[in-house]
Amino acid sequence: MSTLAPNLTRGTKKNKGKYLFLQILKVAILILADAAIGWFLSQLISNGFYPFSIAIFIIAVAVNIILLVKKLFPLRWAVTGLVLMGLFTIYPILFTVWVSFTNYGEGHLVTKQQAMDQILARKYLPEEGAAYEYTAFKSADGDFALWLINPDGDGFLAKPGEPLSQLQEGEAGVGTINADGIPESIEGYKKLSIFEALADQNLPEIQFGTADEAIQIRKEKPGEAAQLVPKYEYDPDMDVVVDLETGVVYQNLRGDFVSSSGQELKPGFSATIGLTNFKRFFTSPALRGPLLRIVTWNFSFAILSLLLNFALGLFIAVLYNEPGFPLKKLIQTLLIIPYTIPALLTILVWRGMLNPEVGVISETLKALFGWAPRWFSDQWWAKVAILLINLWLSYPYFMLVCSGSLQSISHDYYDAAEVDGASGWQRFWHITMPLLLVAVGPLLISSFVFNFNNFNLIYIFNGGNPPIAGSPTPAGHTDILISYVYNLAYAGQEGGMDYGFAAAITIVIFFIVGTITLLQFRFTGMWEEVSENV
Amino acid sequence: MKSKLLKVLVLVLVLVLALSACAPETEEPEMDVEETEEIVEETEEAMETEEVMETEEVEMTEEVVEPIATLTIWADDTRTPILADLADDFLAEYNVEVVVQDLGVVQDIRAQAIIAIPAGEGPDIYIGVHDWLGALIDSGLVAPIDLGDKADEFVGSALDAFTFTDGLLYGVPYATENLGFFYNTDLVAEPPTTWDEVMEIGQTLQDEGTVTYALAIGGDAGYNAYPIWDAFGGYVFGQDENGLWNVDDIGLNKEGYVAGVQFVVDAIDAGLMPETTDYEAAHAMFETSEIPFLMAGPWALDRIRNSGVPYAVAPFFPDEGGPFSGVQGFFVNPYSENVALATAFLTEFVATQETMTQLQTAGNRPSALTSALAVMEDEDLKAMGEAGVNAVPMPNVTEMGSVWGAWNSALTIAFTGELPPQEAMDDAVSQINDLLKGALAGMVNLPGSYQDQAGCGAAWDPACEATAMVEGEDGLYTLTVDLAAGDYEFKVALDGDWTVNYGSDGAQDGPNYALSLESDSTVTFVYDPDTQLVTTTIE
Known part of the structure; x- marks a missing residue:
């Protein structure tokens, strides 16, 4: 306290001291943070996560520069936001682009290092090699010894680096040998159960006996110890793996070690494969086949949904906008209910209600007219069903949005129009609509884009069914691009998740949707001009 | 001010208590027991001085021996409680802690494992189904296991399902599941013995006005109508003499298979079967006696029992084909640090009659261990086990993944009459070939x-x-x-x-x-x- 008190009188000096202290503190924290990031990076790199480590490195460098360079002071306040944007927006985009040039997917999930770790750890028992049952013993110093029993029932004591010694009861500290041929005790050692022994992760790596007859515990059969020999060896110069048992050479071919007769060493690993994913998409039967059909339906679905939902929402909103509508609040509340129930449940309920055998709607129609549409088997009725469900799901949204906007339109316009003798329709088309569109135009676009990629609805309702007959690749009449791509990428070539291929298609779709959105922004520009003219 | 502060404090306390009550039990089961004991003792000796209690606490911590190793298991919601009980026994006996994590349904475990294992975050052991095997091996997510002499104690077909084309075993199976033939005992006194008879009985009942259809397929037709396909000689992939799958021999557009599809299409045209194949609808119709017959699996046993419909399960008809069989089992993560310990846990502790019987009883699935199967009491599961004798193992090769979509689509197209069965199935086979060969087809x-x-x-x-x-x-x-x-x-x-x-x-x-x-x-x-x-x- 006493040192601080004089400083109070000399403000500038105190501030300088404080500044210096803060500066040092900042640099110290930064160094600590950098050290932590450096350690994290080394971990990432050793595990083969190269793209992620590059991203972290770039972000770390950027943060350092921003914090240390005085000129960039204003950016400091945005640093958290920038880091988050880098990590959660820019990095995923770049990562998707990177993945699209790799074969990352089922069959190629692990890194090359991980794949080699697994392959090189494999061992085999040569024909002349001996296999034993064993019991593990551990000394007070933590040294292990194995009591081995060969198929003839002879007992051996094995210690690391020492030759095996066949021992009888009483020799070299071996205690009473029980009916199973296992000594109850060995002097200086404690007998372990198999689980106690294997709880030590190092035990399977220890070589018992001398180097030329080394005995190890078999990982895939932990009750056995045998003269195991490594099965594979890696030659980094040639980038090949050699089978030491058969001499077969496996070369690295785009993420698989393959022999000249086509034998693959599992597992494969992720590797860059150039433009193959894009090539596969553009030459696949997927493009020759139903793509045009799917794109057409995708657009019709998005546009029709938008028009229907908006029209119904607006209609209801206009009705309510009339003063003196009875029970306004109550009905409005009821109408909002579909919006408050999770879409997932609503879709499932509709799916049940439309079921041709047990669904309440189909049953009612059958009882009344003796006929019900084939909601799931006929392509046109399936499309109608999807539009209906989407209408049910989305009209409350437009109702809410429109009633808000309608109330913000000044009543002066209507009064003036009435004076000029405009009819109700004229007032609606020339005042309400233009002013409304200014407010809801951007929402219409977002709704369009949302419906364009409305995967949930299609996937949960009927999975894109009914299937298109004669299509060169499995596709459904109600499939939209995103659900079609999902099927292409996740039920594809290797029968599993093909992230690389999915990423490539995603990029293609991004360009399609991006172009559409760009064109639509032109349209919004037009609407803005309308608002200026009014 | 003070009262406000007090309120906040109370609120925080309540929250903390609520949170600790919500904490997952499986993580530290043994610690929980110790803690409650401690609390009991504390309250009993509340009159004693603090010092005494402190010394007691020291004693307590001395008694709690640190487990010498920890194994993590990913299981589904049915198996988690059983495995958690086993974990307690295992800890008590060998001082090795087993943490069981509940990942919901079995299918979800695969999606999680694919991401977690390459990232080094995977469990030591996880539960799965045998038809994942090809993909798991391709991706390096499963380690081989050698059961040695114990292999003889398992149901042969269950072990085959976990044996890959390289001849190695890649998991320890614990249960098999397949469709059984359910029939309504009020409507049908004796189960039919041929598929023709199924339709004849259905026709009679329909004419009487008692039922809507003879049969409904409960879900995607490829799997859920497999007994029909098998009865007509249909298959997906051919098998060589050693039982290995030959993916170049696709049977879906061959004579036998198409005859099976024609049989179903004829039944649909005659109004004896609906053209849609919906799980909910088919089961609801059986449970309300609208259909007399249903092919359903053990997963539907509870709902059928609860519905109160009088039913019995028959094995599928002798010499008339069997269902697909799926086998559930334990996989070992090859990147685990405890591969040997995990393998020993499975081969020495789980693959015992006692453990397998518990899994069988709680899991509602016939066991993969012969001795556990022998003590099964549930009549329905026994019948399904009998049906399983004729069952065809679902191919465990990776290529199967390219089959399902095209296969089910083609069946829907045939059922709805868009294309005749032969054409629909030809399309499916060419789609599958395209998928299998990828971009380089024709090179x-x-x-x-x-x-x-x-x-x-x-x-x-x-x-x-x-x-x-x-x-x-x-x-x-x-x-x-x-x-x-x-x-x-x-x-x-x-x-x-x-x-x-x-x-x-x-x-x-x-x-x-x-x-x-x-x-x-x-x-x-x-x-x-x-x-x-x-x-x-x-x-």
Whole structure:
């Protein structure tokens, strides 16, 4: 306290001291943070996560520069936001682009290092090699010894680096040998159960006996110890793996070690494969086949949904906008209910209600007219069903949005129009609509884009069914691009998740949707001009 | 102010208590017991001084021995409680802690494992179904297990399901599941013995006005109507004499399979079956006696029992085909630090009659261990187990993943009458072939030791575009390359893959062609697809 008190009188000096202290503190924290990031990076790199480590490195460098360079002071306040944007927006985009040039997917999930770790750890028992049952013993110093029993029932004591010694009861500290041929005790050692022994992760790596007859515990059969020999060896110069048992050479071919007769060493690993994913998409039967059909339906679905939902929402909103509508609040509340129930449940309920055998709607129609549409088997009725469900799901949204906007339109316009003798329709088309569109135009676009990629609805309702007959690749009449791509990428070539291929298609779709959105922004520009003219 | 502070404090306390009550029990089951004991003792001796209690606490911590190792298991919601009980026993006996994590339904475990294991975050052991095997091995997410003599104690077909084409076992099976033939005992006194009889009984009942249909397929038809396909001689992939899958032999458009589809289509046309195949609808119709017959699996037992419908389960008809069988089992993560311990846990502790019986009783699935199966009491499961004897194992090869979508779509197309069965199934097979061969379908290539001179990055690459052969108007494929003097070997490979390859005898997997060049030359290869032979011209 006493040192601080004089400083109070000399403000500038105190501030300088404080500044210096803060500066040092900042640099110290930064160094600590950098050290932590450096350690994290080394971990990432050793595990083969190269793209992620590059991203972290770039972000770390950027943060350092921003914090240390005085000129960039204003950016400091945005640093958290920038880091988050880098990590959660820019990095995923770049990562998707990177993945699209790799074969990352089922069959190629692990890194090359991980794949080699697994392959090189494999061992085999040569024909002349001996296999034993064993019991593990551990000394007070933590040294292990194995009591081995060969198929003839002879007992051996094995210690690391020492030759095996066949021992009888009483020799070299071996205690009473029980009916199973296992000594109850060995002097200086404690007998372990198999689980106690294997709880030590190092035990399977220890070589018992001398180097030329080394005995190890078999990982895939932990009750056995045998003269195991490594099965594979890696030659980094040639980038090949050699089978030491058969001499077969496996070369690295785009993420698989393959022999000249086509034998693959599992597992494969992720590797860059150039433009193959894009090539596969553009030459696949997927493009020759139903793509045009799917794109057409995708657009019709998005546009029709938008028009229907908006029209119904607006209609209801206009009705309510009339003063003196009875029970306004109550009905409005009821109408909002579909919006408050999770879409997932609503879709499932509709799916049940439309079921041709047990669904309440189909049953009612059958009882009344003796006929019900084939909601799931006929392509046109399936499309109608999807539009209906989407209408049910989305009209409350437009109702809410429109009633808000309608109330913000000044009543002066209507009064003036009435004076000029405009009819109700004229007032609606020339005042309400233009002013409304200014407010809801951007929402219409977002709704369009949302419906364009409305995967949930299609996937949960009927999975894109009914299937298109004669299509060169499995596709459904109600499939939209995103659900079609999902099927292409996740039920594809290797029968599993093909992230690389999915990423490539995603990029293609991004360009399609991006172009559409760009064109639509032109349209919004037009609407803005309308608002200026009014 | 003070009262406000107090309120906040109370609120925080309540929250903390609520949170600790919500904490997952499975994580530290043993610690929980210790803690409650401690609390009990504390309250009993509340009158004693603090010092005494402190010394007691020290004693308590001394008694709690640190577990010498920890194993993590990912299980589904049915198996988690059983495994958690086993974990307590295991900890008490061997002082090895087993943490069981509940991942919901079995199918979710795969999606999680695919991401977690390569990232080094995977469990030591996880539960799965045998038809994942091909994909898991391709991706390196499962370690081999050798059961040794214990293998004899397992149901043979269950072990086969977890044995891959390399002959190694990749998991410890614990349960089998397959469809059984359910019939309504009020409507049908004796179960039918042929599929024709099923439809005849259905027809009679329908004429009486008691039922709507004879039969409904409860879900995607490929799997859920497999007994019908099998009865007519249909199959997905052929099997060689050793039971290994031959993915080049797709049976879906062959005579037997198409006859099966025709049988169903005829039934639909006659109004004896609905054209849609919905799980909910089919089960609801059976439970309300609208259909007398249903093919359903053990997963539906509880709901059918709860519905109160009078039912019995029959094995499928003798000599008339069986269902697909799925086998559930434990996999070991090869990147676990405790591979040996995890394997020992499975082979020495789980693969015992006691454990397997518990899994069978709580899991509602026939056990994969013979001795556990012998003590099963549930009549319905027994019948389903009998049906399982004729069951066809679901192919565990990766290629199966490319089959389901095309297969089910084609069946829907046939059922709704869009295309006749033969055409629909032909389409499905060509779709599957396209998927299996990928972008390189139709490529004829000459992989060999010369390839690195011909513009390929490596030798023996069946997908290298630089050595892809070009088809001429005469139907022959040609490739011309400039090569330095030396000895070379090569082979013919189709579709950019080694699956179909021809040697110098024109036969699949035949010996390599040999090519010897005394000087640098231009070599023209011509491949004749009819003889599957290559002729070489050296200039």
